[in-house]
Amino acid sequence: MRVALFLTCVNDTLYPDTGRAVVKLLTRLGVEVDFPMAQTCCGQAHYNTGYRHEAEPLARHFAEVFGDYEAIVTPSGSCGAMVRELYPRMGERARAEGRGDTLAATLAPVVPKTYELTEFLVDVLGVTDVGAYYPHTVTYHPTCHGLRGLGLGERPTRLLRAVKGLELVELPGAEECCGFGGTFALKNADVSAAMGADKVRNAESTGAEVLCAADNSCLMHLGGTMTRLRTGMRPVHIAEILASTKEEPAV
Amino acid sequence: MSGTFVGMPAFPKAAHEAVHDRTLRGNLRHATHTIRGKRAKAVAELADWAELREAGKRIKDHTLRHLDRYLVQLEESVTAAGGTVHWAADADEANRIVADLVKETGESEVVKVKSMATQEIGLNEALEAEGIRAYETDLAELIVQLGKDRPSHILVPAIHRNRGEIREIFAREMSEWGRPAPDGLTDTPAELAEAARLHLREKFLRAKVGVSGANFMVAETGTLVVVESEGNGRMCLTLPETLISVVGIEKIVPTWQDLEVFLQTLPRSSTAERMNPYTSTWTGTTDEDGPRHFHLVLLDNGRTDTLADEVGRQALRCIRCSACLNVCPVYERAGGHAYGSVYPGPIGAILSPQLRGTASEIDASLPYASSLCGACYEVCPVAIDIPEVLVHLRERVVEGGPVTRAGNKVVLQPAKGHAAERAAMRAARWAFSRPGVLRTGQRLASRTRRIHPRTLPGPGRAWSGTRDLPPVPAEPFRDWWQRTQNAKGGAE
Amino acid sequence: MSGRERILGRVRRALADVPRDDTPYERAVVRDYLPEHGERTVDGTVDLLAENLADYRAVVHRTDADGLPGVIAGLLAARGASTVLVPPGLDEEWLAAAEVTLVADRAESTPAELDRVDSVVTACAVAVAETGTIVLDGSPDQGRRRITLVPDHHICVVRVPDQVVSSVPKALRRLDPARPLTWISGPSATSDIELDRVEGVHGPRTLEVVLVG
Numbered sequence: 001m002r003v004a005l006f007l008t009c010v011n012d013t014l015y016p017d018t019g020r021a022v023v024k025l026l027t028r029l030g031v032e033v034d035f036p037m038a039q040t041c042c043g044q045a046h047y048n049t050g051y052r053h054e055a056e057p058l059a060r061h062f063a064e065v066f067g068d069y070e071a072i073v074t075p076s077g078s079c080g081a082m083v084r085e086l087y088p089r090m091g092e093r094a095r096a097e098g099r100g101d102t103l104a105a106t107l108a109p110v111v112p113k114t115y116e117l118t119e120f121l122v123d124v125l126g127v128t129d130v131g132a133y134y135p136h137t138v139t140y141h142p143t144c145h146g147l148r149g150l151g152l153g154e155r156p157t158r159l160l161r162a163v164k165g166l167e168l169v170e171l172p173g174a175e176e177c178c179g180f181g182g183t184f185a186l187k188n189a190d191v192s193a194a195m196g197a198d199k200v201r202n203a204e205s206t207g208a209e210v211l212c213a214a215d216n217s218c219l220m221h222l223g224g225t226m227t228r229l230r231t232g233m234r235p236v237h238i239a240e241i242l243a244s245t246k247e248e249p250a251v
Numbered sequence: 252m253s254g255t256f257v258g259m260p261a262f263p264k265a266a267h268e269a270v271h272d273r274t275l276r277g278n279l280r281h282a283t284h285t286i287r288g289k290r291a292k293a294v295a296e297l298a299d300w301a302e303l304r305e306a307g308k309r310i311k312d313h314t315l316r317h318l319d320r321y322l323v324q325l326e327e328s329v330t331a332a333g334g335t336v337h338w339a340a341d342a343d344e345a346n347r348i349v350a351d352l353v354k355e356t357g358e359s360e361v362v363k364v365k366s367m368a369t370q371e372i373g374l375n376e377a378l379e380a381e382g383i384r385a386y387e388t389d390l391a392e393l394i395v396q397l398g399k400d401r402p403s404h405i406l407v408p409a410i411h412r413n414r415g416e417i418r419e420i421f422a423r424e425m426s427e428w429g430r431p432a433p434d435g436l437t438d439t440p441a442e443l444a445e446a447a448r449l450h451l452r453e454k455f456l457r458a459k460v461g462v463s464g465a466n467f468m469v470a471e472t473g474t475l476v477v478v479e480s481e482g483n484g485r486m487c488l489t490l491p492e493t494l495i496s497v498v499g500i501e502k503i504v505p506t507w508q509d510l511e512v513f514l515q516t517l518p519r520s521s522t523a524e525r526m527n528p529y530t531s532t533w534t535g536t537t538d539e540d541g542p543r544h545f546h547l548v549l550l551d552n553g554r555t556d557t558l559a560d561e562v563g564r565q566a567l568r569c570i571r572c573s574a575c576l577n578v579c580p581v582y583e584r585a586g587g588h589a590y591g592s593v594y595p596g597p598i599g600a601i602l603s604p605q606l607r608g609t610a611s612e613i614d615a616s617l618p619y620a621s622s623l624c625g626a627c628y629e630v631c632p633v634a635i636d637i638p639e640v641l642v643h644l645r646e647r648v649v650e651g652g653p654v655t656r657a658g659n660k661v662v663l664q665p666a667k668g669h670a671a672e673r674a675a676m677r678a679a680r681w682a683f684s685r686p687g688v689l690r691t692g693q694r695l696a697s698r699t700r701r702i703h704p705r706t707l708p709g710p711g712r713a714w715s716g717t718r719d720l721p722p723v724p725a726e727p728f729r730d731w732w733q734r735t736q737n738a739k740g741g742a743e
Numbered sequence: 744m745s746g747r748e749r750i751l752g753r754v755r756r757a758l759a760d761v762p763r764d765d766t767p768y769e770r771a772v773v774r775d776y777l778p779e780h781g782e783r784t785v786d787g788t789v790d791l792l793a794e795n796l797a798d799y800r801a802v803v804h805r806t807d808a809d810g811l812p813g814v815i816a817g818l819l820a821a822r823g824a825s826t827v828l829v830p831p832g833l834d835e836e837w838l839a840a841a842e843v844t845l846v847a848d849r850a851e852s853t854p855a856e857l858d859r860v861d862s863v864v865t866a867c868a869v870a871v872a873e874t875g876t877i878v879l880d881g882s883p884d885q886g887r888r889r890i891t892l893v894p895d896h897h898i899c900v901v902r903v904p905d906q907v908v909s910s911v912p913k914a915l916r917r918l919d920p921a922r923p924l925t926w927i928s929g930p931s932a933t934s935d936i937e938l939d940r941v942e943g944v945h946g947p948r949t950l951e952v953v954l955v956g
Contacts, residue, residue, distance in 0.1 A: 016728035050645030181622025193717035224718030338746035482946025526874035555753035
């Protein structure tokens, strides 16, 4: 199976380790991974800040770059939700504005074949034990767009429970938003920071070494809060845990 | 603190103080977390919750789609049952109608059931200006009125007050308004409730005019419904000789049977009860039972403008349960006052800018008062996709576009104050449409990474005031990919 | 232009984008929710009513027709009630054993007069098991709404199983919307202090429900 890695602009620029981990993990599971070099950004930040019309060319670009692949895999719940939930809505809105079906038709092909990483592993590949080894205590934060947008449910924790050496501890108030919210983190910095601090304190209360999530945007916010609050924890993307093996442990 | 929301600053500024107010944060955290778990349990008791939610949504959508027809039908049935129907296009009209009706009775005081519509139009202040005193009789509204405070929650307007603060307000203020608080009043909720009972009893027993809202109005029968807990509603609806109900036009349901949906979903979403202690329904007037005169004031006040917005109109499905407030992490930390409206929380963030327009600083900032986490949509018993409407209203703010204000179609200009952001968004779109440009930027960031600060000056402090910046890696992923995979013969 | 014409005009203009749809209402709204929750025997439904009434702090008593006057007399005596309001059509037998002064509700009774009465005894129109609710509809054995509101102690008699339905949908079907209805689920309560429930505010603080079967 040949799939395209839609890494997202944030991961590409700031978190290449997550990208390398996805490639390593999928390759280990027998998947042929391609990284279309023309990929840029799905347009989520534009869309969610109110610049839907600016997001449209980016969505069209996305459809053009990824349209020919069998499956598109992304290690980001929110960018996955952007394609799956909001691309169809962009099409509808264009239609309502009297611009016809062109945008909807352009975006339609990529919508059903875009998968968030844990969804792809569990639903498409049908695995929960990916052969990983990660000898650390981990607590998992389900990010909002993965949890409520894509409905990832138990998938990430099922994957984590199958990792050898990993002790998963429950995060109090897990389903509450971390406060990132894209431009919300800047526009409402006080509230965002207060939400982040509460999330970090909850994570700290578990005694885990690692706070894991399936979205680096939220982890960027939480990681930045953690170092500022001088907690001993570190944020790690789930792909890096699942890619880790005895032979090649994650650092 | 004043009793009105006029001239409120933008949400982030108003939230700033609340976030750092430890008592307030504690009060809100305690109250919202208490109700969250209870609501989840009450909802889980009903195996058909999803179907009830869907039916509620469809009933409301159908009603809104045929609102003109149902309003006329309601008017006919209320009139046939002995009531009088009045129509108020805005707050001023509604206030004038109510004040005139009270004056006709010759009375100078009214008792009030908690009502969002009368809060919204500022009825108490308008009556005061006409020499009519309005007594709030809901416990939380009483706390707000005695404390010269503003409501901060739809269901529990005094949610920002803890028992100690309430005790203090009662002990200090009750004597100004009537029967003083009992000596030695403590802060146990039962004693505070008892103090309110004693204080309000004399007002109920002598009241000649009651003012209420309504949770539902049934078009086919002309029946109004008030859902409450304390019995103050029953007092105001049955003891006075004249009852005046001010109700938003979106509160209609077509049939009596429709109540079977909402009387199941509203109490469980709102107070997490299987059923609230008291629900009153009345159809016009009844001989020798209850008020002899019944007036229904149908209120528009921005509702038809909201109805004109094809994305935003779903906000009119709202049944004011306040479940979205109770689960909202932003509400929990910013508090209700920051929303600058009688409608706080997620529903307020989509309702206020539609009812009032986005011209003021506070209304233009409300669509951004959310991390779009979606918890509000998940609990909404009529499935209002609040995040969808928030994003839609953000678009109205930054892009402008056609809207309806006071019944007239107008074209909004893009809001000032977003010029820098707009330029940045355009620049980002330009760069992201060109992979080569993105790559150049990434490389530049990587090469200069050793001199990147961990905190930022100027507007960047919004991030780095509380959070470190992530370090920029030595190379972006795409460079690694090209270096390693293409060497193996991968495709570009 | 009148407020009425202005508002109706605005509504019609606001809906200009909505395609015409003449689907009759019965078909426009799909009602695939349940008519009641769970399967129960008739006795089971009465038990559930008792359980849910008690859960919201109503005091529940069970007896049969012969025992009813004794139960009511006992409750009034335990309360120390000396005056009891009775609606005009209440079965006289129910209070036959009580040693109290009966107060008839008259049209000219003022709220202040009602406030001086100790207790009120009524029948009900229907009771809802799933929610622990009794509904009064102003029939002669229930009286005007005010008489079950102002006194602090309300004894309500429910004939079981005839007057008990399982669910809210079933209750609505039995009720006449033209009558003024009061749905009562436990004594008056409030959640207004810290969103915590406290019983006893303006309505009767003690609600006793007698299930007679």
